[in-house]
Amino acid sequence: MDRLPTCCTPLQHHWPLPQPLPGAVLVSCAFDPKRLAADDFQRAGIAQSPSLQRSVAKRQAEYLAGRVCARAALQRLDGRDYVPDSHEDRSPVWPVGIRGSITHGQGWAAAVVAHEGACQGIGLDQESLLDDERAERLAGEILTADELQRLDRSRIGLGVTLTFSLKESLFKALYPLTLKRFYFEHAEVLEWDATGHARLRLLTDLSSEWHHGRELDGQFCLQDGHLLSLVSA
Missing domain, CATH: 3.90.470.20 (4'-phosphopantetheinyl transferase domain)
Structure with a gap:
């Protein structure tokens, strides 16, 4: 019990x-x-x-x-x-x-x-949805240049929050495997869709297996103003 x-x-x-x-x-x-x-x-x-x-x-x-x-x-x-x-x-x-x-x-x-x-690894992260004004302020710290170019400005709050959360989940999944810290600029979200599927790519070398260019799947859902994301390796 x-x-x-x-x-x-x-x-x-x-x-x-x-x-x-x-x-x-x-x-x-x-x-x-x-x-x-x-x-x-x-x-x-x-x-x-x-x-x-x-x-x-x-x-x-x-x-x-x-x-x-x-x-x-x-x-x-x-x-x-x-x-x-x-x-x-x-x-x-x-x-x-x-x-x-x-x-x-x-x-x-x-x-x-x-x-x-x-x-091999699993990462789970929950975030409150950013409002558009805060998302605009934080976008440059969280998103790479390519991510900024792909960003849908009509859903900037969701886009920035999701990118932040997926990168947090990616870190939680890979850090125990590599024991190497990495930051927002060391990964990018390639795509995501309304079904809750996302695709990420590493932009740094963490180990021989987890290297620059390695791609992983992620997923997410929205519930009560919160966003939950998961990345499994």
């Missing part, structure tokens, strides 16, 4: 994205930092690091919600009871043989997991 903290809504075991990923499990929940109780970590059976104890309620609630989702996803995947700890760079520590990703923000958290036989 899921041990839910007070600040979280009941967990959803679902696949909101358009293309199911065979062998992957996704779990999500809503959370409210204002409802965070003093014993919520204890209630959920999740350890709290000293730095997390010192952090604000929002950070504590989003961490807790993400880890609760991750534990439930792993339980659904193969029955194990495991809560991912954090590396020094704050990325989750997954069990050997497991690929996974956690995302949280704006009162919603989710985790996706799969055995390494199902995919």
Whole structure:
């Protein structure tokens, strides 16, 4: 049984994205930092690091919600009871043989997991949709010159938010495999369509396998003013 903290809504075991990923499990929940109780970590059976104890309620609630989702996803995947700890760079520590990703923000958290036989890497990211004015300001930082040229100005908020989110998902999928950081200018979104399919290309060499020119598929969906994207390698 899921041990839910007070600040979280009941967990959803679902696949909101358009293309199911065979062998992957996704779990999500809503959370409210204002409802965070003093014993919520204890209630959920999740350890709290000293730095997390010192952090604000929002950070504590989003961490807790993400880890609760991750534990439930792993339980659904193969029955194990495991809560991912954090590396020094704050990325989750997954069990050997497991690929996974956690995302949280704006009162919603989710985790996706799969055995390494199902995919080499997996990245999940959730963003609030940018309004057109903010998207215009940020476009030059997030999009490459070619992406800017392809950008549909009539849907600039969606286009910039989607590009940002897909690149975040790409990073989450590939960083654990290469242990090399890369940034917005090191990848481009080649195309995306209304069905929720997207195609990305690496513009840098991360390893012999993940090199400049390598292309990957991505997918996304919109829900309640939020955009969820996933890239699997």
